[in-house]
Amino acid sequence: MILRQTREETHEETYDCRDAFADELVRLARADSRVVAVCNDSVGSSKLGAFAAEFPDRLVNVGIAEQDMVGIGAGLANAGLVPFVCGAATFLTARALEQIKADVAYSLANVKLCGMSPGLAYGALGPTHHSTEDLSWLRAIADLPVVVPADPAQTRAAIRWAAETEGPVFLRIGRFPVPDVSPPGVPAFTYGRAVRLREGVDATVVATGTMVSRAMRAAALLEERGVQARVVNVSTISPLDREEIVAAARQTGAVVTAEEAVPTGGLGAAVAEVVLETRPVPMRLLGTRAFAPTGEPGFLLEHFGLTADGIARAVLEVLGLDHV
Amino acid sequence: MRPSPTTITAAPPGHDVTDLLPDHDAIAEWRGLRERLARADRDAAAAALAALAGGIRRTVISTIAGAGLGHAGGDLSVTDILATLYGAVLRVDPADPGWPDRDRLVLSKGHCSVALYTTLSTCGFFPAERLSTFAAPMSPLNGHPSRRSVPGVETSTGPLGHGLPVGVGIAVGLRLRGSAARTVVVLGDGELQEGSNWEAAMTAGHRGLTSLTAVIDRNGLQQGARTSATNELEPLADKWRAFGWEAVEVDGHDHLALLDALTAPHDAGRPRCVIARTVKGRGVSFMEDRVEWHHKVPDAEQARSALEELR
Numbered sequence: 001m002i003l004r005q006t007r008e009e010t011h012e013e014t015y016d017c018r019d020a021f022a023d024e025l026v027r028l029a030r031a032d033s034r035v036v037a038v039c040n041d042s043v044g045s046s047k048l049g050a051f052a053a054e055f056p057d058r059l060v061n062v063g064i065a066e067q068d069m070v071g072i073g074a075g076l077a078n079a080g081l082v083p084f085v086c087g088a089a090t091f092l093t094a095r096a097l098e099q100i101k102a103d104v105a106y107s108l109a110n111v112k113l114c115g116m117s118p119g120l121a122y123g124a125l126g127p128t129h130h131s132t133e134d135l136s137w138l139r140a141i142a143d144l145p146v147v148v149p150a151d152p153a154q155t156r157a158a159i160r161w162a163a164e165t166e167g168p169v170f171l172r173i174g175r176f177p178v179p180d181v182s183p184p185g186v187p188a189f190t191y192g193r194a195v196r197l198r199e200g201v202d203a204t205v206v207a208t209g210t211m212v213s214r215a216m217r218a219a220a221l222l223e224e225r226g227v228q229a230r231v232v233n234v235s236t237i238s239p240l241d242r243e244e245i246v247a248a249a250r251q252t253g254a255v256v257t258a259e260e261a262v263p264t265g266g267l268g269a270a271v272a273e274v275v276l277e278t279r280p281v282p283m284r285l286l287g288t289r290a291f292a293p294t295g296e297p298g299f300l301l302e303h304f305g306l307t308a309d310g311i312a313r314a315v316l317e318v319l320g321l322d323h324v
Numbered sequence: 325m326r327p328s329p330t331t332i333t334a335a336p337p338g339h340d341v342t343d344l345l346p347d348h349d350a351i352a353e354w355r356g357l358r359e360r361l362a363r364a365d366r367d368a369a370a371a372a373l374a375a376l377a378g379g380i381r382r383t384v385i386s387t388i389a390g391a392g393l394g395h396a397g398g399d400l401s402v403t404d405i406l407a408t409l410y411g412a413v414l415r416v417d418p419a420d421p422g423w424p425d426r427d428r429l430v431l432s433k434g435h436c437s438v439a440l441y442t443t444l445s446t447c448g449f450f451p452a453e454r455l456s457t458f459a460a461p462m463s464p465l466n467g468h469p470s471r472r473s474v475p476g477v478e479t480s481t482g483p484l485g486h487g488l489p490v491g492v493g494i495a496v497g498l499r500l501r502g503s504a505a506r507t508v509v510v511l512g513d514g515e516l517q518e519g520s521n522w523e524a525a526m527t528a529g530h531r532g533l534t535s536l537t538a539v540i541d542r543n544g545l546q547q548g549a550r551t552s553a554t555n556e557l558e559p560l561a562d563k564w565r566a567f568g569w570e571a572v573e574v575d576g577h578d579h580l581a582l583l584d585a586l587t588a589p590h591d592a593g594r595p596r597c598v599i600a601r602t603v604k605g606r607g608v609s610f611m612e613d614r615v616e617w618h619h620k621v622p623d624a625e626q627a628r629s630a631l632e633e634l635r
């Protein structure tokens with residue numbers, strides 16, 4: 001296989017989306033005194049240091065107590081505040097799933113759940129710290145928008161949207177370094193809408209979060225093989241932009257999904273459901289399909305084939321071109 | 325592949341990890357230490373345990389510095405507790421980690437895996453050389469202890485607040501099976517903010533689990549701040565007593581005090597909580613009681629001076 005391009009060869013500037021998150025949250029808090037933050041002994045890892053320095057009274061650090069944290073968030077919302085509840089995505093979602101369902105989503109509480117450092121970001125801290133099931137779990141909960149920004153611009157725009165919009169929302173705030181992918185001239189984030197980043201007629205790569213820039217590089221690699229792949233950035237996993245997915249299936253005839261999570265129930269399953277119900281076409285669902293071995297995030301992405309090369313291979317496979 | 329209740333399995337297929345096999349030389353040495361300790365007077369026992377703990381501390385520092393990952397502060401605060409448990413208290417067999425009647429140690433504060441790995445390898449559960457693979461690609465020694473790949477690890481930990489419920493289950497199960505084996509759960513103090521601990525404490529008290537001991541590594545710090553500044557825990561001993569436990573407070577760096585607290589017979593029908601007052605980063609002056617050393621990694625120069633201090 002000649003498809004081969006590592007991150008080192010791309011020379012792109014990359015960003016930790018938590019920085020955009022932290023900065024935007026402080027701006028929001030300056031403009032709106034209802035904005036408060038809640039965290040679980042995670043001031044540092046949620047990047048709330050600047051917020052805490054400027055608004056010490058508006059940060060509730062409950063300690064290591066995620067169920068408490070989400071319940072308190074729901075209570076703060078009830079009292080008329082706009083809480084951003086921040087914690088490592090895995091502990092926030094797994095530990096407090098029932099609070100998220102009952103206290104936040106079912107109660108329509110105006111809580112902004114911020115899952116930090118999701119996917120494989122914690123690398124060698126191991127599977128207990130990898131938030132790879134969060135998309136599946138949260139997507140199953142009704143009335144809970146699940147938003148996964150792919151770069152700093154989307155992160156800022158998604159947080160502003162969340163603050164302005166009444167109701168629950170989950171934001172997955174990445175730590176793994178990502179380049180800018182948002183095209184200039186279009187709004188960086190529109191709730192419920194996927195963004196077509198590249199046109200193509202042979203297949204579509206539907207990606208989210210960290211996988212979006214990799215999908216773009218995969219498309220470039222495929223072009224060298226004469227394959228025109230469309231790339232779609234899904235930043236709202238739930239509710240999914242059905243129209244864009246149906247168009248992808250109808251117009252390109254093959255779909256590959258890529259996410260830093262288990263595809264079972266996550267983006268892959270979401271896209272597959274729409275494709276199956278509307279326009280069945282061959283698909284490949286890329287993601288983490290096992291507990292990860294030991295290793296750094298970049299190594300683990302390679303391990304699971306979540307690279308430009310891996311995505312390109314999956315496209316060739318789904319087109320039946322892998323042996324050409 | 326699921327681990328059966330009494331055997332520790334290697335990682336499931338597809339994971340290219342090399343098994344961690346017992347180190348028979350280290351086991352013989354550890355057994356020798358246990359025999360000497362059983363016959364030693366208190367001064368000699370204290371000296372032997374201090375030497376054991378000192379060796380573990382040095383290896384903790386070099387392992388973390390080598391890997392570029394770890395939680396030095398909490399590793400160094402819990403070291404004397406683990407050294408006392410494995411050096412003189414727990415009835416385990418490193419050559420047969422799944423021995424059904426072994427005493428169980430659950431490290432609930434799983435981020436301190438390096439202290440546990442080092443202690444386990446010192447007893448011979450696996451060769452000490454393997455510690456240098458900690459956190460490296462495909463190593464069985466992940467950042468948090470995994471029951472799948474590390475012999476001697478009873479349950480995979482990392483998310484805080486899991487150890488005590490599992491420990492209660494082990495203690496109930498062993499009692500049902502008629503085993504006299506003991507269960508010891510080592511917890512962080514910040515970790516006690518998780519409500520699951522108190523649910524488990526209630527069950528243990530209610531069921532009168534005499535074979536269960538919780539050891540709190542009471543270093544007063546958590547990840548980002550002092551525990552007292554985050555969520556006050558005091559009066560901590562009274563809380564455990566109110567849940568039907570006996571509670572004792574000891575100096576968590578005094579091996580003999582720990583030994584007494586961990587071996588004295590329990591009050592009938594009461595689990596015991598040992599609140600071990602410790603210092604995070606103990607033994608390395610620039611780490612002691614400093615919150616940033618929760619998960620800061622020493623650079624080469626810091627590691628060198630830490631090892632110097634620990635000599």
Ligand SMILES: Cc1ncc(C[n+]2csc(CCOP(=O)(O)OP(=O)(O)O)c2C)c(N)n1
Pocket residue numbers: 040041064065066091095395397398399401433435482483484485511512513514515516541543545546547604618
């Ligand atoms: C459920 C959960 N929430 C958050 C964390 C992140 N975390 C890892 S260690 C730690 C602080 C632990 O403090 P403590 O229990 O006092 O341990 P020690 O100070 O002895 O290291 C936190 C918040 C986690 N591992 N699990």
